[in-house]
Amino acid sequence: MSLSDHDSFAKSIDSSALAGEKQLLLEAVGNVLSPLAQLCLAKGITIQMIEERLREAFVRAARQLHADLPPGRLTSRISATTGLTRREVTRLENQSAHDREPARSPVTQVFMRWLADPALTASAGPPKPLARSGPAPSFEALAQSVTRDVHPRTLLEELCRLQLARHDLGTDTVQLLQEAFVPHGDWARMVGFLGDNVGDHLRAATANVLGDGGQELEQAIFADELSSQSLAQARSLMMQQWRSMLGEITPQLEALIAADRLDGRAQDHSLRIGLFTWSQVMPKNFPSPVRIHQKEGFP
DSSP states (O other): OOHHHHHHHHHHHHHHHHHHHHHHHHHHHHHHHHHHHHHHHHTTOOHHHHHHHHHHHHHHHHHHHTTTSOHHHHHHHHHHHHOOOHHHHHHHHHHOOOOOOOOOOHHHHHHHHHHHOGGGBOTTSOBOOEESSSSSSBHHHHHHHHOSSSOHHHHHHHHHHTTSEEEETTTTEEEEOOSSOOOTTOHHHHHHHIIIIIHHHHHHHHHHHHTTSOSSOBOOEEEOSOOHHHHHHHHHHHHHHHHHHHHHHHHHHHHHHHHHHHHTOOOOOOOOOOOOOOOOOOOTTOOOSOSEEEOSOBO
């Protein structure tokens, strides 16, 4: 085989491997898009609406990818990278809203601190009921430890509206009704969590796939052949694990933040830590060589 033939053969192998990578990625994307399509159809969102947002996302990603280019060449490069016309790129950039840092909800912070503070929870158990007012431990002291800008009464009313807490007028105590922040009746906040949590999870997985696999922690355990009774017990176990992790990690994160502030280090990074479960009925032809194993993820 001549040198030129060898080069052509190597290029054909590289091209074939690249095509294989693209096909695998498209299959993975299809798996990601399936539940998104289900959600959109349930709420009357058409494919045209999604396509517009997808185009905007491609333009933003391409702009970040080529951030070092001068403005005069950027539109052309974005067009070549995304497959969109220059006119379409210009249109999308002109109408695209600027990315905004999501505001931190004091309601969420009060809820999470109540779950995480060992002084406010029973030993390895659920959060304690709190006196509505008075010195710590009380709901008033808890709310004021989070923010002085919103009155504790307002925060309590919001938690009750979301069915996350209950105020017992007879004893004037406040009790949490949930151990996970699932704000029933607040569609905007629930959808916001979907975008934040799933978005960051996907960003972590993407960083690992594009890197060497060690950029972010992303692990999962997969188990099959469970009964509905065992599934209920497993869910309870996962909630216990989350409560334990929350109580252990949150104080340590707060200590790290305080140490950074004391030492004058630039506090310019954020971190999201999550735990999720998903269960479904097993297909009849579902292969089951292993009952429990570690699923896709990176150390």
